[in-house]
Amino acid sequence: MTRTILESKTKTAIIGFDQPFCVIGERINPTGRKKLAAELEAGDFSTVEKDALAQVAAGATVLDINAGVVYNSNPNPNETEPPLMRKVIAMVQGLVDVPLCIDSSVPGALEAGLEVAEGRPLLNSVTGEEDRLELVLPLVKKYNVPVVAISNDDTGISEDPDVRFAVAKKIVERAADFGIPAHDIVVDPLVMPIGAMATAGLQVFALVRRLREELGVNTTCGASNVSFGLPNRHGINNAFLPMAMGAGMTSAIMNPVALPVTQTKIEAKKAELASAGVLVPEEMDDETFVTLFGLGSTKPRPGAEMEAIRAANLLTNNDPHGGEWIRFNKPPASASEEATGGRRSRSGGRRRRA
Amino acid sequence: MTRTILESKTKTAIIGFDQPFCVIGERINPTGRKKLAAELEAGDFSTVEKDALAQVAAGATVLDINAGVVYNSNPNPNETEPPLMRKVIAMVQGLVDVPLCIDSSVPGALEAGLEVAEGRPLLNSVTGEEDRLELVLPLVKKYNVPVVAISNDDTGISEDPDVRFAVAKKIVERAADFGIPAHDIVVDPLVMPIGAMATAGLQVFALVRRLREELGVNTTCGASNVSFGLPNRHGINNAFLPMAMGAGMTSAIMNPVALPVTQTKIEAKKAELASAGVLVPEEMDDETFVTLFGLGSTKPRPGAEMEAIRAANLLTNNDPHGGEWIRFNKPPASASEEATGGRRSRSGGRRRRA
Numbered sequence: 001m002t003r004t005i006l007e008s009k010t011k012t013a014i015i016g017f018d019q020p021f022c023v024i025g026e027r028i029n030p031t032g033r034k035k036l037a038a039e040l041e042a043g044d045f046s047t048v049e050k051d052a053l054a055q056v057a058a059g060a061t062v063l064d065i066n067a068g069v070v071y072n073s074n075p076n077p078n079e080t081e082p083p084l085m086r087k088v089i090a091m092v093q094g095l096v097d098v099p100l101c102i103d104s105s106v107p108g109a110l111e112a113g114l115e116v117a118e119g120r121p122l123l124n125s126v127t128g129e130e131d132r133l134e135l136v137l138p139l140v141k142k143y144n145v146p147v148v149a150i151s152n153d154d155t156g157i158s159e160d161p162d163v164r165f166a167v168a169k170k171i172v173e174r175a176a177d178f179g180i181p182a183h184d185i186v187v188d189p190l191v192m193p194i195g196a197m198a199t200a201g202l203q204v205f206a207l208v209r210r211l212r213e214e215l216g217v218n219t220t221c222g223a224s225n226v227s228f229g230l231p232n233r234h235g236i237n238n239a240f241l242p243m244a245m246g247a248g249m250t251s252a253i254m255n256p257v258a259l260p261v262t263q264t265k266i267e268a269k270k271a272e273l274a275s276a277g278v279l280v281p282e283e284m285d286d287e288t289f290v291t292l293f294g295l296g297s298t299k300p301r302p303g304a305e306m307e308a309i310r311a312a313n314l315l316t317n318n319d320p321h322g323g324e325w326i327r328f329n330k331p332p333a334s335a336s337e338e339a340t341g342g343r344r345s346r347s348g349g350r351r352r353r354a
Numbered sequence: 355m356t357r358t359i360l361e362s363k364t365k366t367a368i369i370g371f372d373q374p375f376c377v378i379g380e381r382i383n384p385t386g387r388k389k390l391a392a393e394l395e396a397g398d399f400s401t402v403e404k405d406a407l408a409q410v411a412a413g414a415t416v417l418d419i420n421a422g423v424v425y426n427s428n429p430n431p432n433e434t435e436p437p438l439m440r441k442v443i444a445m446v447q448g449l450v451d452v453p454l455c456i457d458s459s460v461p462g463a464l465e466a467g468l469e470v471a472e473g474r475p476l477l478n479s480v481t482g483e484e485d486r487l488e489l490v491l492p493l494v495k496k497y498n499v500p501v502v503a504i505s506n507d508d509t510g511i512s513e514d515p516d517v518r519f520a521v522a523k524k525i526v527e528r529a530a531d532f533g534i535p536a537h538d539i540v541v542d543p544l545v546m547p548i549g550a551m552a553t554a555g556l557q558v559f560a561l562v563r564r565l566r567e568e569l570g571v572n573t574t575c576g577a578s579n580v581s582f583g584l585p586n587r588h589g590i591n592n593a594f595l596p597m598a599m600g601a602g603m604t605s606a607i608m609n610p611v612a613l614p615v616t617q618t619k620i621e622a623k624k625a626e627l628a629s630a631g632v633l634v635p636e637e638m639d640d641e642t643f644v645t646l647f648g649l650g651s652t653k654p655r656p657g658a659e660m661e662a663i664r665a666a667n668l669l670t671n672n673d674p675h676g677g678e679w680i681r682f683n684k685p686p687a688s689a690s691e692e693a694t695g696g697r698r699s700r701s702g703g704r705r706r707r708a
Contacts, residue, residue, distance in 0.1 A: 194668055195676055201669030205600055226669070230676060231683040232661075239665035242593040243600035246559055276646060279633035292630060294648015307586075311593035314548055315555030315580070322549055322584060329586040 002183045004146045004218050006062055006099035007119030013061045013099045015146075015186060015218045015251045020313045020324070021241075022062060022251035023306070024101050024122075024220065025055030028088065029066035037069045040084060045091050051257075054300035056096045058256040059310075063096065064124065065089055065113065066103040082112035089116050101148070101253070107135045114143045122146050122186065124253075128153030128167035137178045146184040147175075148220060157190055161203045164189055165210055172215055186218045186251065187211050193228035194236065200226060201240065205247035212248040223252040223305070234304050241305055242312035258303040261286075261296045269293055356537045358500045358572050360416055360453035361473030367415045367453045369500075369540060369572045369605045374667045374678070375595075376416060376605035377660070378455050378476075378574065379409030382442065383420035391423045394438060399445050405611075408654035410450045412610040413663075417450065418478060419443055419467065420457040436466035443470050455502070455607070461489045468497045476500050476540065478607075482507030482521035491532045500538040501529075502574060511544055515557040518543055519564055526569055540572045540605065541565050547582035548590065554580060555594065559601035566602040577606040577659070588658050595659055596666035612657040615640075615650045623647055 003016035015022040028051050030037035036047050055063060067084040074080050081104060089100060093116075102113035103124040110123060125148035126136040140147045149171040151164040158164055168187045175185055189207040192200040204226075208219050221244070227236035241252065266286055273280060273293075280289065287298050310328050313319040357370035369376040382405050384391035390401050409417060421438040428434050435458060443454060447470075456467035457478040464477060479502040480490035494501045503525040505518040512518055522541045529539055543561040546554040558580075562573050575598070581590035595606065620640055627634060627647075634643065641652050664682050667673040 198671045198674045202671055231680060235661050235683065236665045236668065236679075238592065239596040239662050240669055243596045243666065243669055246597035246600045273646065276638070276642065277635040278646070281631040284630070288630065292627065292632070292647075307589050308593050311590045312597065314590065315594055315597055317552045317556055320552045325590070326585060329589065 002212075002216050002218055004122075004183055004186055005120060006101075006122050006146065008097050008099040009093070009118040011097050011099060011119075015220075017212065017218075017248070017250060018318065019250065020318045021245055021249075021309050022220075023060045023256050023309065024062040024064050024251060024253045025051075025058075025060030025257075026064050026222070026253045026255055027051040027055055027257065028063060028092065029103065030069045031066065040067070040069050040088075041071050041073070045088070048088055048091060049095060050300075052092045052096050054257045055255075056098055058258075058300065058302040059306050060098065060256045062099050062101050062122065062251075063092060064101040064103045064253055065092060067109060068104060068106070077106050078108055081106045081109040085109045085113045086116045089113055093118055107139075110136065111139055114139060114145065120145055122148060124148040125150050125188070126171060127151075128170050130154060133171070133174050137175055137180065140175070140180055140184070141178045146186060147180075148186050148188055149175075149217075150188045151190055159192070159197065161189075161207050165207060165214075168211060168217070169215060172217060182215060182217050186220050187215070188220050188222070191221045191223065191225045193230075194226050195229040201243065204249075205243060208244060208247045208249045218250045219248070220251040220253060221249065223254045237305050238308040241308050242315070245309070245312040245316055254305065256303055256306050257300045258296065260298050260300055261290045265295060266290065266298075269295060356566075356570050356572055358476075358537055358540055359474060360455075360476050360500065362451050362453045363447070363472040365451050365453065365473075369574075371566065371572075371602070371604060372672065373604065374672045375599055375603075375663050376574075377414045377610050377663065378416040378418050378605055378607045379405075379412075379414030379611075380418050380576070380607045380609055381405040381409055381611065382417060382446065383457065384423045385420065394421070394423045394442075395425050395427070399442070402442060402445060403449060404654075406446045406450050408611045409609075410452055412612075412654065412656040413660050414452065414610045416453050416455050416476065416605075417446060418455040418457045418607055419446060421463060422458060422460070431460050432462055435460045435463040439463040439466045440470045443467055447472055461493075464490065465493055468493060468499065474499055476502060478502040479504050479542070480525060481505075482525050484508060487525070487528050491529055491534065494529070494534055494538070495532045500540060501534075502540050502542055503529075503571075504542045505544055513546070513551065515543075515561050519561060519568075522565060522571070523569060526571060536569060536571050540574050541569070542574050542576070545575045545577065545579045547584075548580050549583045555597065558603075559597060562598060562601040562603045572604045573602070574605040574607060575603065577608045591659050592662040595662050596669070599663070599666040599670055608659065610657055610660050611654045612650065614652050614654055615644045619649060620644065620652075623649060 001018045003014050006013045028048055030040055039047055065088055067081050067088050071080045100117050101122040101124050104110050123145050126132050127150045151167040153167045172182050172185055191204050194200045211217050211219055224237055226240045227233035290298055310325055314322055314325045319325055355372045357368050360367040382402055384394055393401055419442055421435050421442050425434045454471050455476040455478050458464050477499050480486050481504045505521040507521045526536050526539055545558050548554045565571050565573050578591055580594045581587035644652055664679055668676055668679045673679055
């Protein structure tokens with residue numbers, strides 16, 4: 001049974017064939033998040049703090065840390081990213097106790113992260129590109145950490161799954177040359193958008209099975225990529241994750257948190273109610289309002305994907321007595337909880353676990 | 355590519371490896387439905403009528419017909435079930451045009467159904483029990499119809515998946531002796547409740563794969579059985595169906611319809627609103643009320659499982675350009691539809707297709 005061991009100062013997270021699916025929270029990443037990028041350049045860590053707490057509360061057992069901001073004041077990430085990586089990791093480690101995944105394309109930032117991370121973090125990532133292999137594998141060996149191996153190489157990302165398998169195999173073999181065992185390599189077979197490639201799902205399911213059976217490695221992916229460009233992306237992700245787990249995938253880098261209801265949505269609902277003649281007391285607070293009207297919550301809570309993953313843990317015999325499933329679906333204990341954070345509907349969100 | 359062809363008078367439904375998942379609506383069945391049983395004994399077909407229409411509207415492409423009522427006036431089903439089967443089939447055929455699945459443990463009712471069903475119905479079922487094989491396979495041959503083969507035999511239902519596979523194999527071989535081809539056998543590998551047997555999911559996924567690869571047969575199951583006895587059964591079913599499809603399952607006998615909101619639930623919500631000081635106009639009709647307050651609908655609509663199945667069709671390349679997925683998730687066309695039957699929430703129900 002392949003097991004990849006990650007550690008924080010006090011906690012262990014195991015990625016493994018005989019383990020519940022490992023959810024790696026992806027939110028601490030300024031790529032495509034302008035507001036977060038600006039905050040980080042200004043030394044403001046309030047969003048990072050919120051994202052760390054919300055993701056762990058929603059069920060992430062590992063947090064990805066990416067500090068890839070291109071500063072307006074200094075466009076050279078080789079200078080700016082390593083010190084920012086140190087700061088973000090220190091901040092997150094002070095706040096939550098889950099193991100971290102150090103995520104960068106800047107070698108200096110990877111090493112900076114390895115220097116300050118407590119325990120045994122996951123390094124994200126190496127690819128099959130020659131220069132990456134030569135830069136990253138020595139770090140993996142030196143710090144004795146596991147690493148995410150992305151199955152592209154100097155020729156790019158192949159649409160042929162056999163080529164992607166061959167790239168993964170090459171990385172595993174090169175790692176072995178450095179004395180790095182296969183159980184410390186977590187392969188990302190690369191998930192294409194199903195809207196652009198109709199066989200994307202079948203490819204990944206077949207690849208994950210081969211990676212597991214032939215190379216004996218754990219696997220991960222950027223799960224939400226599969227639904228890119230299509231409507232109701234959560235509906236696709238909710239089916240994709242259990243199917244990938246059924247094929248043998250053991251972790252994903254993903255957002256475990258459902259987006260809180262926005263003020264815009266609350267105002268729109270209030271206008272809709274007014275036009276239907278419904279009178280709502282002015283003093284009602286937002287959380288009571290959204291709960292009463294079935295809109296969700298103003299607070300972050302586990303996304304629908306977390307329900308799908310927990311059900312698939314149960315169905316793959318990684319929640320043997322259904323204890324986790326029963327706990328996850330327990331109705332709120334007290335009446336006050338019921339009014340503000342309780343179970344809303346059959347297929348809707350679940351309360352955050354205590 | 356194995357294909358099992360079912361036909362009504364005017365429509366074809368195909369169960370097949372290269373086809374969208376075949377949803378066989380299970381609702382027209384008085385087992386465990388006292389009210390329906392009493393109605394049928396009294397010659398009242400109004401519930402059957404509603405169930406037929408709602409299931410087809412929700413996406414069922416085949417309807418299971420079970421007329422297994424034990425009459426209070428006559429406890430012998432060999433006398434009462436065949437004429438009732440004829441009546442129910444005639445009624446349903448007059449109302450909807452999907453192929454039927456004739457479901458009975460009474461041989462006379464199976465033959466009665468075969469006599470009146472138009473096109474090419476699915477027969478449900480034969481088992482590995484000697485007397486069933488001898489009774490049902492000649493009917494299958496005589497009427498040239500496909501049949502559901504349940505993998506239990508005279509020794510009962512084995513907990514060992516290898517035994518269940520062997521029973522399925524025996525049925526396929528015995529059918530071949532009658533000249534019935536494997537593509538006209540749809541094997542039900544039997545899904546155990548995951549709450550009672552932790553390996554139930556893994557067993558079924560492995561069995562489905564073997565049945566497909568080694569026997570070349572289509573498969574089906576009573577999908578909801580997997581979640582029996584556990585909380586949030588829909589959450590489990592929603593993951594189970596995509597996982598089973600990923601393993602190669604090609605149909606299920608299931609309820610495609612979300613339960614409409616009950617009057618009890620509406621009254622409870624009204625009381626909750628009143629105590630929160632919300633004033634609702636008395637003249638507001640129930641459907642507007644439940645829509646406005648995010649409760650669902652008073653009308654039947656596709657259950658959450660239908661979203662999971664459609665997403666899995668997309669991910670198994672059985673919805674090649676995503677056309678079905680996009681149609682299913684289209685926001686309502688008109689404002690009036692929006693007020694009464696529109697999309698409610700990210701993970702909630704979808705509007706019924708036109």
